Amino acid sequence: MKKPSDQQDAGYGIGDLLGLGSQSVRKNYYPALQERIDELEQERNRYKWLFENALHGIFQANLRGGFLACNPAMARICGYDSPEHLTQKVIRLREQLFCRSAEFDAIRQELLDQGSLSARETCLQRADHSPVHVAITLLRRPDLGPEVVEAFVADITERVQARQKLEQMNLDLERRVEERTEALQNAILSKDKYLAAASHDLLQPLNAARLMISALQDSQLPAQESRMVHQVHRALEGAEELLADLLDISKLDQQAMLPDLAPVNLEELLRGLGEEFEAVAANAGLQFRLRLCPATVRTDPRMLTRIVRNLLSNAFRYTRTGGVVLAVRKKGGQLRIEVWDTGVGIEQSKLREIFTEFHQLLPQGTGGRQGVGLGLAIVERMCRILGYQVDVASRPDRGSRFMVTLAGEEAVMAPVASTPGPLAAVSEGFGNARVLVIDNEPAVLESMGLLLERWGCQVMTVASEAEALVMLDDDHEPDVILADFHLNDGLTGCEAINGIRRRLGHEVPAAIVTADRSDGTRRLMRSRQLPILNKPVKPNRLRALLSSLLGAVS
Structure with a gap:
C-alpha cells in the first residue's frame, strides 16, 4: 500500500481528488459544477451592477440603528457623496433619516405587525437637512435580525410638486369661480335693485295716469273720446301687469319673498276676485261663474290672490268663446281651487313648459304674443313657497283646467262668518x-x-x-x-x-x-x-x- 506521501509524490493532492485542484482536473472530474459556479458568478455580477446603477435607492438597515448597506442612488437621494458617506453619517434612522419621528414609529410598528409595507409616501432628511419626498417599500428580514429591513426608495419630488401645483391650480380655479360667482350674484342683485327702484319710479307716474283715466271714465264723454280713454286704460293696465310681474319674479329669484301667513276667509277672497273679473268677462263677451263654498285657510292672502288672479287672467286671455269658471272643491282635509276655461287648450307635451319664465304658447287664434310669459312662472313659484301643488289638464281646442291644492289639514281651518260687504x-x-x-x-x-x-x-x-x-x-x-x-x-x-x-x-x-x-x-x-x-x-x-x-x- 502506498503511503499518502507516495500519493502526493505521484502528483495527486487532496484538492485534486475533490476537483478543487488544477483547472484541468476540475474540468475533467467536475464539469457540471464548474458550469454552475460560473453562472452564479455571472448572476452575482449582474445583481451587483443593478444594485450600483439602479435609479431607485436600495438599502439594508436595522430599524434600531442605521444603514447596513446602500447603493449610490440612495446616497444621491439623501444628498451624500457616496454610499460609504451615507452609512457613516446616518447611524440612527429615526432621528437622522426620517423628517418626522412619529411617522417612523408608525412605519416601524406596521413592519413589526405585518412584515412589509408598499409605496408609503413620506419625507426623508437630506444631508443639508432639507426634506425630500419619497415613496418607500420595506420588507422585514427576521432571518437576518429581529429588526433588519430591506427597502426600495423612489424620489417622487417631481410628482409631489406636480400634485401640489395641480392642487394650487384647483384652489385658484375655485377662487376664481367663487369670485366670478360673487360678481355675478352682485350683478344680479344690482340688477334686481335697479329693477325694483326703476319699477318704483315708473309706478308713480303710472299711478297718476291710472287715476286720471279713471276720473275721465266717470265723465260724460263723446263716443270716440270714450273709446280712446278705454284704450288708454287697457294699455295702462298692461303696463301695470308687466311691472308687477317683473317685480315679483325678481323677488322670487332672490328668494326674498317670504309667506306672511294669517287666517283668511277663502270665499270672501275669491268672491272679491270674481267681482274684479266680472268687467273683464263682460267686455270679452264671455260667461263667468263662481262655485265657492265657505272655508277659512291659513295662508298668505297677497300671494294666494296673486296666484288666482294670474290663473284667471290667463284663462280670459286665451278664451275667445264660452266662458271661465272659478271653483273651490273640498276633499277630506284639503281644498282645491280650480280655474276652468273653454279656450284654445294646450298640447299634452307642452303642459310643463308653460310654467317656464318668458315662455308663451301661441296657439292659432290667440292673437299672437300677449304679455311676457311670467304669469304662470309666478304661480308655480308662489305655490312652491306656500307648499301648494299646482296641476293642469288640457285638451287642444277644448279648454284647460288649472288646479291649486292647498295641502295639509293644518292649512284648512273652520269657516268664519263673512265680513259685511262694501257700504252703499x-x-x-x-x-x-x-x-x-x-x-x-x-x-x-x-x-x-x-x-x-x-x-x-x-x-x-x-x-x-x-x-x-x-x-x-x-x-x-x-x-x-x-x-x-x-x-x-x-x-x-x-x-x-x-x-x-x-x-x-x-x-x-x-x-x-x-x-x-x-x-x-x-x-x-x-x-x-x-x-x-x-x-x-x-x-x-x-x-x-x-x-x-x-x-x-x-
Missing part, C-alpha cells in the same frame, strides 16, 4: 267725506284729488306731515287719511299719520298707498294695523278701501 257708498258716492291725501308727487295729488272729488269727497292734498298740520283745524279735520309711504327727506306716511292723530287726539282711520311692494313694508303696515294699497291704484280697490275706512267712522 261704493255705488252712491261718499257723501262729502273729508279725505286727506299725503303724497310727495304733485301728479299723484292732482289725479287722486280729481278722482275722489268725482266720487263726492272733499279732498285735501298735501305733500308732508308739516303741511297737513298747518292745514288742520276744526273745519278741516279729515274723516280718512290716505298717505304715501315714502315721503321727502326720508320721512314716511306712517310718521305723518301718527303726527296727525296726536294733534287731533284720536285714531283717524288711515291707510298707506304706496308703490313699495316689499315684504318688510307689508309686515310693518300689519304691525301698525294700517291697511296697504299698492300703486298703481285700481279704482275699484280704492273704492272698497275707502268704504271700509269710512265704515269704521260710522
Whole structure:
C-alpha cells in the first residue's frame, strides 16, 4: 500500500481528488459544477451592477440603528457623496433619516405587525437637512435580525410638486369661480335693485295716469273720446301687469319673498276676485261663474290672490268663446281651487313648459304674443313657497283646467262668518267725506284729488306731515287719511299719520298707498294695523278701501 506521501509524490493532492485542484482536473472530474459556479458568478455580477446603477435607492438597515448597506442612488437621494458617506453619517434612522419621528414609529410598528409595507409616501432628511419626498417599500428580514429591513426608495419630488401645483391650480380655479360667482350674484342683485327702484319710479307716474283715466271714465264723454280713454286704460293696465310681474319674479329669484301667513276667509277672497273679473268677462263677451263654498285657510292672502288672479287672467286671455269658471272643491282635509276655461287648450307635451319664465304658447287664434310669459312662472313659484301643488289638464281646442291644492289639514281651518260687504257708498258716492291725501308727487295729488272729488269727497292734498298740520283745524279735520309711504327727506306716511292723530287726539282711520311692494313694508303696515294699497291704484280697490275706512267712522 502506498503511503499518502507516495500519493502526493505521484502528483495527486487532496484538492485534486475533490476537483478543487488544477483547472484541468476540475474540468475533467467536475464539469457540471464548474458550469454552475460560473453562472452564479455571472448572476452575482449582474445583481451587483443593478444594485450600483439602479435609479431607485436600495438599502439594508436595522430599524434600531442605521444603514447596513446602500447603493449610490440612495446616497444621491439623501444628498451624500457616496454610499460609504451615507452609512457613516446616518447611524440612527429615526432621528437622522426620517423628517418626522412619529411617522417612523408608525412605519416601524406596521413592519413589526405585518412584515412589509408598499409605496408609503413620506419625507426623508437630506444631508443639508432639507426634506425630500419619497415613496418607500420595506420588507422585514427576521432571518437576518429581529429588526433588519430591506427597502426600495423612489424620489417622487417631481410628482409631489406636480400634485401640489395641480392642487394650487384647483384652489385658484375655485377662487376664481367663487369670485366670478360673487360678481355675478352682485350683478344680479344690482340688477334686481335697479329693477325694483326703476319699477318704483315708473309706478308713480303710472299711478297718476291710472287715476286720471279713471276720473275721465266717470265723465260724460263723446263716443270716440270714450273709446280712446278705454284704450288708454287697457294699455295702462298692461303696463301695470308687466311691472308687477317683473317685480315679483325678481323677488322670487332672490328668494326674498317670504309667506306672511294669517287666517283668511277663502270665499270672501275669491268672491272679491270674481267681482274684479266680472268687467273683464263682460267686455270679452264671455260667461263667468263662481262655485265657492265657505272655508277659512291659513295662508298668505297677497300671494294666494296673486296666484288666482294670474290663473284667471290667463284663462280670459286665451278664451275667445264660452266662458271661465272659478271653483273651490273640498276633499277630506284639503281644498282645491280650480280655474276652468273653454279656450284654445294646450298640447299634452307642452303642459310643463308653460310654467317656464318668458315662455308663451301661441296657439292659432290667440292673437299672437300677449304679455311676457311670467304669469304662470309666478304661480308655480308662489305655490312652491306656500307648499301648494299646482296641476293642469288640457285638451287642444277644448279648454284647460288649472288646479291649486292647498295641502295639509293644518292649512284648512273652520269657516268664519263673512265680513259685511262694501257700504252703499261704493255705488252712491261718499257723501262729502273729508279725505286727506299725503303724497310727495304733485301728479299723484292732482289725479287722486280729481278722482275722489268725482266720487263726492272733499279732498285735501298735501305733500308732508308739516303741511297737513298747518292745514288742520276744526273745519278741516279729515274723516280718512290716505298717505304715501315714502315721503321727502326720508320721512314716511306712517310718521305723518301718527303726527296727525296726536294733534287731533284720536285714531283717524288711515291707510298707506304706496308703490313699495316689499315684504318688510307689508309686515310693518300689519304691525301698525294700517291697511296697504299698492300703486298703481285700481279704482275699484280704492273704492272698497275707502268704504271700509269710512265704515269704521260710522
